Amino acid sequence: MTNILNLKKLSKYIGVALCLGMMFFADAAVAQKATWIWYPGDYEIWLSNKMQNRRTERGAFLPPLWKEDSHYVLVEFHKDIDLPKAEKVEIGVEGQYNLKIDGKAFAGYPKSIDIPAGKHRISLKVYNQASPPAIYVKGDKLVSDASWLVTFEDREWIDASGKSSDLSATTYVNAGAWNFNEVNTSPSAFRLPVTEQQAVKKDKSANSILVDFGKETFGFVKLLGVKGKGKATLYFGESKEEALSPDHGELMDELQIDQSQKADVTFEGSRAFRYVNIKFDGGVTVDDASMLYEYSPVEQRGSFKCNDEQINKIWDVAAYTLHLNTREFFIDGIKRDRWVWSGDAYQSYAMNYYLYFDSPTVTRTLYALRGKDPVTSHINTIMDYTFYWFLGIHDYYQYTGDKAFIKQMYPRMQSLMNWCLARRDKDGLMVGLPGDWTFIDWADGLSKKGEVSFEQLLLCRSMETMGLCADLMGEKAEAAKYRQMSAALKAKIFQYYWNAQKGALVHSRVNGKQTDNVTRYSNMFSIFFNYFTEAQKQQVKKTVLMNDKIQKITTPYMHFYELEALCTMGEQNAVLKEMKSYWGGMLNLGATTFWEEYNPAKSGADHYSMYGREFGKSLCHAWGASPIYLLGKYYLGVKPTAPGYSKYIIAPKLGGLQWMEGSVPTPNGDISVRCDTKQIKVSADTGTGTLQFTSSTLPTCKEGAVVAKGKNVYEVSIAKGKKYTVEYTAM
């Protein structure tokens, strides 16, 4: 009896547990699926407007200098579904809307509806001027997600008899989404999270407090125990000098205080700073200050450690620098612009693949940069930045294998490319037309005249990207066209710019003639674009890269590519030294994040000036964080060789280090590498890899076959989920 009773009880519990389990499973499935959706790109454009319009300069609003687009204010969403049984569906909408089943509208604005079993088309049409039309639908089966179709123009007219229109030309695309998975998390209310942080040092005087947060940070200053009536002014500083320069600091905020009782007051504007010099009128008292640190909740998946503590510090500071500049979008720097600049963002994408592998931040940034048709200017008004946008898509596909994104973006790629092609001169080359900004780099006296070789190189790579994506879209003719065009342009680049005597590509043509000027830009890009022959590469390394007579690079921005070019040629030892000298140089000056520009020849507070302003320079600039990318890709040596890491290579290079270890994130798990001079250990959660290395002795590996690939070069095939240890002798 007792046993039976227990068994009954047990079965009852099992029943409940099963039931709960199923419910949990069902809920989990739905929770994964139901999400707020919108017209693809629209939320991204809207959010980027909002973010980019937070810039101030000395208390004045300073918005971007380019066109800001808007979302479609009227959007139709629909989904065809076959329901096995009737279900109740919860509805969330941002905007004024109608809701139809099979073309029949409900009166008013229903918050939930009952859908009968069977085949149905559920549609919503939403108008919203202030923020993007967005919907959330959650039933058992029917949930809003990227499988819904959307259009900004449904053309659903009827004729006089009530017969409906020919909709054959209506363009539907898949809805855009992110991670707003609850009905209450409406997209327009999105804010990055904040957490309170304390200062590490405070200097209080009668009417001021100077607070030091110990390192560069970003967020909202909070004054504690504020009382009285009068003005409180914040003078921010990335450096102490800046905070103490009320007349020349870049950022300041003012607030009128009127508190009869002591209260905490948080400033509205988010700002970048390490120091804040808080000044207040005589009638005001302030007890203390803290700040609400605002951050993007991306997960740091990549890692790097080695025997050189300075390199470890560089990696950590680079990671922190990138994190501060990873916000709603990848921005340039947190103090000044806080804008989405395509060339800057392109580097952040690359670093992201070795730190977070957060695809949404990449695609959001690509959408925001592209904006909408008509194209009226280069992206950010900069010619090179238009091309980096195409390159960003190229890399995004290679790292993620995300075809769905390419499909959504392809029409915008086409219209931007067509706009560019129409701007070529009679020789088929890009030249800066009035209003175009040819940027390349911050470098004294850099010529932008005529047909700059660097721009043609980027155009060529952009055309290759068009060819690749046309292929993915099944547009064979267009793919062939772009392959032909890029091949022709590549040939032209060498015909026009290669100077055999100088052993280099020259900087430009002016009036149809090669100039004498050799700069690093097109030469270093041609190396990792693999446009040079092996002989040209070696020559250029000597005549340009390792040649001190060629104007040196002073921005981390172009240092990124210069070091990448050297790495692809196996110069990891030299690059490690340069990293220690350049990024180490900033650390030696007390940098807590990496800078927009660093010229070792400068000294003291001179380092902080730029743009003709005493504190014009940004001391936390995304493009300063390239060691993350270089160490992951060219030391740990991990990179995809087929889209989305379905195939990849691991080619560790110590570059003078004794040992190093780390992991590289991929769309499906991580790739881990540990390497010293005797042993290489690798494991991967994804795809099929190839471990490549050199050894002066015959290497061994218990878990896989070592294949010799030439003198001292060996390979081991890496399967998903297995651990490999190779014994070898580093060369």
Place this chain on the structure above:
Amino acid sequence: MTNILNLKKLSKYIGVALCLGMMFFADAAVAQKATWIWYPGDYEIWLSNKMQNRRTERGAFLPPLWKEDSHYVLVEFHKDIDLPKAEKVEIGVEGQYNLKIDGKAFAGYPKSIDIPAGKHRISLKVYNQASPPAIYVKGDKLVSDASWLVTFEDREWIDASGKSSDLSATTYVNAGAWNFNEVNTSPSAFRLPVTEQQAVKKDKSANSILVDFGKETFGFVKLLGVKGKGKATLYFGESKEEALSPDHGELMDELQIDQSQKADVTFEGSRAFRYVNIKFDGGVTVDDASMLYEYSPVEQRGSFKCNDEQINKIWDVAAYTLHLNTREFFIDGIKRDRWVWSGDAYQSYAMNYYLYFDSPTVTRTLYALRGKDPVTSHINTIMDYTFYWFLGIHDYYQYTGDKAFIKQMYPRMQSLMNWCLARRDKDGLMVGLPGDWTFIDWADGLSKKGEVSFEQLLLCRSMETMGLCADLMGEKAEAAKYRQMSAALKAKIFQYYWNAQKGALVHSRVNGKQTDNVTRYSNMFSIFFNYFTEAQKQQVKKTVLMNDKIQKITTPYMHFYELEALCTMGEQNAVLKEMKSYWGGMLNLGATTFWEEYNPAKSGADHYSMYGREFGKSLCHAWGASPIYLLGKYYLGVKPTAPGYSKYIIAPKLGGLQWMEGSVPTPNGDISVRCDTKQIKVSADTGTGTLQFTSSTLPTCKEGAVVAKGKNVYEVSIAKGKKYTVEYTAM
């Protein structure tokens, strides 16, 4: 002493008076000039979105089926000025902004600034997502008006040294404005005015009231003395039948009542109705109902009176019909769509020139219809409606002479025309591509297949408009191109569609072959476009216009053009009869406004059905109001012959009336005409006119010379400001 004292006192008073006078003068001058400004077209687009998204159908939101564009969310405004002395300037802004003098920004958001004497550039840059960035600036000399320049893309970058960019390619246009002349009348807060109106009849039952406002009206229903808790539902009716058909009426609104004390409740949605059937739950009591009539405050300047009281009634009802449909924009009808339809609006422009001459409503409507680039569909998705847009600009310039508007709109004309031209088939003709709506008219069985002659005709006229506007822009080459293209197309139209045997243009070509079908549309348009020879005109009049075998027109829409064609051929007598029969026919059925469609063959409540719905037809449709236009242009006979009435013609035609009198508005005052069978009286406030008339006796005129222009035809030159009386004998 006394005198001197008095004189002193007097001089003091004179001083004060002078001072006040000057202040008044200065104020008046400024008040005329300072006005809210925005990027041209942006406010119009924004406001049209708002208006067009007020449509409901049986309580469900029913937005337009075409793309709705958005304003530029970030706009720079500036003005260069040379101030004789320093002045204080008041600032109003809709949006987040900065304000600069000579490139130097003020911190924060100043509401007034001091500008020193001398030459300065004042600029504001404004971000606003929810409504168009708009500014108001009012100083003594510096005021915001259409002379300010604006751009959505200033490209004001700086290089690393702080040097600013080449702005040579930045496109500035003149600001848009309307009549928001006070800092507090912010454009986004604009609402049409309302005035309370009472019902003429009420039928009260226990839980309902049926109210009759005596005629078609528009606005917000107000329930008086509402108490209790429960639902109140309004069933609207343009006809009594509709109001009494809760299941089939087009419009209904519901409101949850919760009033412990008696109160008046006004419904939020504006609706069209004559009758309202108010039903309320048992727990609710309602004393009475009235309505807030919402209207456009345009001034009725045109007038018409004659001996025929039915014609007078037709004119009055037409004027009321047009007034109801003249709202923020010219809309189609007040009950159903309340949208801006280009073909409908084109007729409203024409009527407007004979009723209000309100140019802002015309230009607002043209901006709203055009929207922004990229063009993705025909205007309203309808091919003919795209062309009517061009024709609307043609007529607008002819009536107003407003070159500034053409200059602002020309780029949008170019991009829309280029979009059209790219859609022509291999024979250079427009054919309905997938997604294009070929409308022409509501007519049973009307073929839209192949290349419809009517569409080519409208394209040809649109090309002529492009030529005209290119000339105004000083674009000589483009003007020549369009003249050549339109001439070639006109020749092609006659080659492809003229059927000598039928003595008419045929309806269409299908598979490159003329069809047998003859319809009225292209034939009647060719008459008043003056595309026919005189012989063709006379032939077509017989074979088509006066031929009952050719499918009859049942919409006032195409009746407009049919009667216009007859009028241009001197058939005023026949047209008057048709007006009395057709519009009189609606009046005989109790119409208080004119309808979307009228088929005398129908009877009873059958008249109210359309689109397969019992009450689908609109009983107050703008295109029903054409008698205003016909009576002004072809009976009073007034029309401009040079832009803006700098020259005009007055050619009165009694058309069977005994006498008529009226006035026609122009940009500068009115033209008045009185005409009976013995005497014509005219006077004009503008330009140089020609009075043309026929007389069987030799006419006399004391005020001007009578010049004979052929058998029985005479002319008198009309100068501005003079009154002319001609004694003659009507033929």
